[in-house]
Amino acid sequence: MSGLPNCPECNSEYTYEDQSMYVCPECAHEWSTTGADEAQEDERVIKDSVGNLLQDGDSVTVIKDLKVKGSSLVVKVGTKVKNIRLVDGDHDIDCKIDGVGAMKLKSEFVRKV
Numbered sequence: 793m794s795g796l797p798n799c800p801e802c803n804s805e806y807t808y809e810d811q812s813m814y815v816c817p818e819c820a821h822e823w824s825t826t827g828a829d830e831a832q833e834d835e836r837v838i839k840d841s842v843g844n845l846l847q848d849g850d851s852v853t854v855i856k857d858l859k860v861k862g863s864s865l866v867v868k869v870g871t872k873v874k875n876i877r878l879v880d881g882d883h884d885i886d887c888k889i890d891g892v893g894a895m896k897l898k899s900e901f902v903r904k905v
């Protein structure tokens with residue numbers, strides 16, 4: 793990854809892109825990605841909790857306990873999830889977890905393996 797500007801507020805190099813905004817995780821500053829390539833708007837970029845780019849077929853681990861909606865099941869932190877599929881929406885990862893079944897995860901709660 794390159795091309796992301798440092799944060800103009802605190803000069804952090806850990807900035808990331810969120811839709812049409814740059815976000816600084818250190819001071820929570822957000823600013824517009826003006827001048828970004830227009831083509832990027834169509835291409836949805838989904839990143840994990842630490843900023844790794846996620847792709848269909850990737851394997852991830854869950855970084856916090858996640859309750860499964862509509863059941864008493866909990867996906868434990870550290871659970872390995874294979875062969876994810878990226879989808880649109882609030883929960884942007886579609887996957888199947890052993891012992892739980894098909895469910896959706898938020899990319900911010902996983903980490904690429």
Ligand SMILES: [Zn+2]
Nearest residue numbers: 799802816819
């Ligand atoms: Zn900052």
